[in-house]
Amino acid sequence: MASAGExxxxxxxxxxFILMVAWLATxxxxxxxxxIDSRTxxxxxxIGLWRYGWGxxxxxxxxxYRAVVYPRLKRQAEASAEQGKPVYLLxxxxxxxxxxxxxxxxxxxxxxxxxxxxATIVASIVELADQRLIKQLxxxxxxxxxxxxxxxxxxxxxxxxxALAFGFRAISRLLPxxxxxxxxxxxxxxxxxDLVIRCAPFFHxxxxxxxxxxxxxxVRGSALFKQWYDLRFAQRQxxxxxxxxxxxxxxxxxxxxxxxxxxxxxxxFIAQVETDSIEHPRFGRFKFLTGDDKxxxxxxxxxxxxxxxxxxxxxxxxxxxxSSSFVxxxxxxxxxxxxxxxxxxxxxxxxxxxxxGFFTWWAVLDQRLSxxxxxxxxxxxxxxxxxxxxxxxxxxAVWILVSRYVLTLLLLSARRQVSVAYPFLLYFNQVxxxxxxxxxxFRMNRQKWTRQKTTLAGGGxxxxxxxxxxxxxxxxxxxxxxxxxxxxxMIGVTHVLN
Numbered sequence: 001m002a003s004a005g006e007x008x009x010x011x012x013x014x015x016x017f018i019l020m021v022a023w024l025a026t027x028x029x030x031x032x033x034x035x036i037d038s039r040t041x042x043x044x045x046x047i048g049l050w051r052y053g054w055g056x057x058x059x060x061x062x063x064x065y066r067a068v069v070y071p072r073l074k075r076q077a078e079a080s081a082e083q084g085k086p087v088y089l090l091x092x093x094x095x096x097x098x099x100x101x102x103x104x105x106x107x108x109x110x111x112x113x114x115x116x117x118x119a120t121i122v123a124s125i126v127e128l129a130d131q132r133l134i135k136q137l138x139x140x141x142x143x144x145x146x147x148x149x150x151x152x153x154x155x156x157x158x159x160x161x162x163a164l165a166f167g168f169r170a171i172s173r174l175l176p177x178x179x180x181x182x183x184x185x186x187x188x189x190x191x192x193x194d195l196v197i198r199c200a201p202f203f204h205x206x207x208x209x210x211x212x213x214x215x216x217x218x219v220r221g222s223a224l225f226k227q228w229y230d231l232r233f234a235q236r237q238x239x240x241x242x243x244x245x246x247x248x249x250x251x252x253x254x255x256x257x258x259x260x261x262x263x264x265x266x267x268x269f270i271a272q273v274e275t276d277s278i279e280h281p282r283f284g285r286f287k288f289l290t291g292d293d294k295x296x297x298x299x300x301x302x303x304x305x306x307x308x309x310x311x312x313x314x315x316x317x318x319x320x321x322x323s324s325s326f327v328x329x330x331x332x333x334x335x336x337x338x339x340x341x342x343x344x345x346x347x348x349x350x351x352x353x354x355x356x357g358f359f360t361w362w363a364v365l366d367q368r369l370s371x372x373x374x375x376x377x378x379x380x381x382x383x384x385x386x387x388x389x390x391x392x393x394x395x396x397a398v399w400i401l402v403s404r405y406v407l408t409l410l411l412l413s414a415r416r417q418v419s420v421a422y423p424f425l426l427y428f429n430q431v432x433x434x435x436x437x438x439x440x441x442f443r444m445n446r447q448k449w450t451r452q453k454t455t456l457a458g459g460g461x462x463x464x465x466x467x468x469x470x471x472x473x474x475x476x477x478x479x480x481x482x483x484x485x486x487x488x489x490m491i492g493v494t495h496v497l498n
Contacts, residue, residue, distance in 0.1 A: 014421045025402075032367065032391035038410040055407070057242075058238060070241075073202075077202045079202040085177070085180055085485055087182070088183070089122065093130055094163065095126075101134075102137065109148070111192070118149075124164070125163075179203065180260075180261035182259045184296075186256065189256050190316040191316065195315075199310065202310070203258075205306070210296070213311075213314065214312070215317055217229040222319070222324075231419075234415045238411070238413070238414050246359045248301065251293055252307060257296075260305075276288040276291075288447070293340075295344070301360075371441065381393055381489045382389050383493050404424075442479070443469075
């Protein structure tokens with residue numbers, strides 16, 4: 001018998017969803033739809049036109065990149081590339097289940113063995129048990145005549161940034177040629193055997209500093225978690241392909257990104273990843289605990305390197321939700337993801353559109369604007385329901401179901417199957433995600449790993465910290481009240497109350 005998650009992807013489930021939405025839409029009285037022609041409908045429609053227009057632009061750019069530009073880019077790379085350049089595969093592992101560690105290092109070793117040139121696996125680890133396991137796997141799989149070496153780097157469990165910095169310095173001491181490549185692989189990421197063969201040609205162009213690839217998740221959790229991760233990676237494929245058209249992606253994921261060795265060995269790059277920090281007007285200077293991938297991305301962006309996206313190469317990631325609660329896990333992950341984004345995109349914006357390209361600059365700006373615009377629709381619908389027409393929330397629900405289902409179908413351009421749960425998860429990501437972004441925006445000093453117990457909640461004594469927290473809450477509440485007031489004015493509620 002098919003599970004609920006599997007059934008949600010079947011044609012029967014999609015037909016039931018369409019019938020349900022059609023029944024809901026036709027069961028509303030005709031006067032309910034009068035709200036569409038009102039000032040309320042116009043206000044919500046204008047914001048929606050902006051958001052959907054931006055989404056449509058990403059979708060069109062994504063199709064253009066995957067169908068036309070990337071195949072041409074790939075052919076040019078394969079025709080111009082020199083084979084046999086050395087490659088280094090840096091794998092960072094900390095508190096990863098043993099069975100996952102075995103899969104990850106077996107995959108890395110296979111990729112190293114398949115590399116056309118000399119390959120070195122650098123394992124940056126904490127536990128002695130991991131060291132023994134990795135050495136055993138290496139000796140089982142690598143023969144005396146294979147051009148593959150193993151370098152072990154033991155560090156204290158002080159975080160991924162330190163693990164990366166120690167690994168980078170270990171590679172630097174090996175004196176790699178500048179045109180060598182370094183794959184930075186997370187301890188829960190399983191790379192394909194042909195990773196090096198397919199990535200290496202793109203580094204023939206000296207302006208290419210790094211690249212990253214498509215991902216798919218193996219989720220060790222409920223069916224809902226699996227569908228949520230599948231949806232996120234499908235959306236990621238479209239967004240990253242769109243940004244690939246500009247040769248500057250919005251993140252160099254820590255799961256697997258490949259860099260030019262001259263960058264990895266640059267002391268300033270290593271320092272950026274190890275001790276990155278920003279100066280905040282309220283929190284002062286504070287170090288970044290998480291977000292090493294954003295630090296490396298910003299360094300390459302600032303120095304004018306191109307960052308490519310390979311949509312036809314997939315890396316498998318093993319995902320363990322932080323808790324059994326879906327909302328709790330989503331909250332923990334969003335705090336980390338969006339915190340990393342918000343702490344970095346302010347300084348990326350400061351680089352200016354001339355330096356990083358207008359589309360890239362606008363995409364970074366939209367990351368900040370969207371956390372407010374994504375809340376306008378729901379806020380306006382609630383206000384209009386209370387003060388204009390009680391049918392507004394029902395009409396809005398029909399619109400959400402129809403529009404998110406259309407967006408779900410567009411994801412078929414990135415994945416073979418989509419689930420009828422996606423419209424609901426898309427809306428959850430929009431509203432809950434935007435709410436989490438606004439929360440983090442006023443508390444950017446709060447940081448926490450989802451696997452490690454390390455946290456950073458701001459400096460200062462207890463009284464000072466409580467005062468900062470209160471200040472953050474006041475700023476946050478004032479901003480949300482301003483949003484409500486703006487929505488009230490847009491839909492004419494303020495005029496009605498007067």
